[in-house]
Amino acid sequence: MPHYSFLSTINQAYGKHWTEDQIHVFGNGHIHQTFLITEDQEKYVLQAFNKNVFKNPETIVDNHQILLDHFPFESLRYQLPLPLKNLSGGLMTVFGEQVFRIQPYVNGICLEDINNPEQAFLAAEAFAQFSLAAKNLELSDFKVVIPRFLDLEWRYQQFTEALDQKEGKLGDDLKELVDFYIKRKDLVEEYRFWVEKLPIRVTHNDCKINNLIFSEDQKKVVAVIDLDTIMPGYVFYDFGDLVRTVACTEGENSTQWSQINVDKSKYEALYQGYTSAGEGFLKQEELNSLHYGGKMMTYISGLRFLTDYLKGNVYFHVQYPEQNLDRARNQMMLLKALNTIYAQ
Structure with missing residues (x-):
């Protein structure tokens, strides 16, 4: 059994009496080290925070505190499992060089891939509903996390x-x-156009499908998770990340170049889900920017992969030296497909 040297500190900070046999490594996240704690009928998620990725965790704490204090949770049809306060009122607990936090556990299923357009619709709807619910929060209070x-x-x-x-x-x-x-530097020029034109919203900024928890029957979203990147942004960021990761026929690590394309049914479902949730809230120019978002988020991801390769693979984890080069080619193929289908 692993030895959890931090456990006594966690118990003291949260007024708990957890033992090592109640803790198990949980999930397959790439950022934080995550554990599941079982206490009678209750379950909790304990995370060791990765300060190498998020160098100023206090900005995340501040943003989460704003949500805890002011977010209209009752307006959502799903949960936002934010960190629980320790006995001192803090959302994080320090143990040596590590920072820990505890969040409620939400029962359900995390998907790695969308199986059908109906799930794509639900995913886009959920992320759009978050920005809609946050529309009256004071943007200037939110910190820029990265x-x-x-x-x-x-x-x-x-x-x-x-x-x-x-x-x-x-x-x-x-x-x-x-x-x-x-x-394709024209996409940089278009970026300037949109950011000068669009309103800033509270956005999730990491709209991957595995940042949602679906119900056991996969018929609804029961939670939006991985809330560390919540900060001011543009709606085409969130929609574009969904397009890049959901509507592509292959994952970003695929080298099956001829198989990389756009699943039109999933794309249209994403668009319908996002726009239906944002009806009456999103301005017309924001709706007009959504198709650009898919191309922009694909392009920026490809740029980052290629940049990392040029620098010697210093940021993204790679399993072989040319993987970032292959990832950049993967995004190139997707961008070509998006430009062919959604040229507007």
């Missing part, structure tokens, strides 16, 4: 700087990808 996280201009600048620092001649595969991403 500065310039989805700033396409900055990501393109990082790419060109990494390219300038690359030593030696580019191989054919690398040159092909570099040329493609440079030629």
